[in-house]
Amino acid sequence: MKINLQGKNFELTETIKDYVIKRVTNLEKLLSTMEKRGGEVVVNFEVGKSTKHHKSGDVFHSDCLIKIDGKEFYSSSDEEDIYQAIDEVKESLFEEIRKNKDRKQTLFKRGAASVKKMLKGLSKRNPFTSKY
Numbered sequence: 001m002k003i004n005l006q007g008k009n010f011e012l013t014e015t016i017k018d019y020v021i022k023r024v025t026n027l028e029k030l031l032s033t034m035e036k037r038g039g040e041v042v043v044n045f046e047v048g049k050s051t052k053h054h055k056s057g058d059v060f061h062s063d064c065l066i067k068i069d070g071k072e073f074y075s076s077s078d079e080e081d082i083y084q085a086i087d088e089v090k091e092s093l094f095e096e097i098r099k100n101k102d103r104k105q106t107l108f109k110r111g112a113a114s115v116k117k118m119l120k121g122l123s124k125r126n127p128f129t130s131k132y
Helices: 014-036 082-120
Strands: 002-008 041-049 060-068 071-079
Touching (some): 014 041, 014 082, 041 082, 060 082, 071 082
Parallel strands (some): 002 041
Antiparallel strands (some): 041 060
16 A cells, blocks of 8 residues: 655644554555455545635645545545544545445345346346346
8 A cells, every 4th residue: 555645835744644644554444455456555645734824714634535446535624623634534535435345245245146046046037137
């Protein structure tokens, strides 16, 4: 897994770098199965200030783009605290990747059940063509 970390209008300190890497490696639990199948995982994480002149409000901005085998997962967040922005991005990406993984597994199981019914003779529907 490649992690590209970038700072905009803001200097990245070691503590922020460590925090981002720690959060991204938490996502690795979901990404590891995709990576084992031979896919390459590239994570582009960008952290910074929205503009240089804000004194209050949503000052910090974080973006993350994860590319896995041609699929892209993206999330961004604006918060008053940089750590909150990073956490919010991580949570939304976690949900998005989990939903995709669950959907893929559900479709596979549904297809397998349909083939099994056809082979047993309980259904005349062909699961490959969806015709009776």
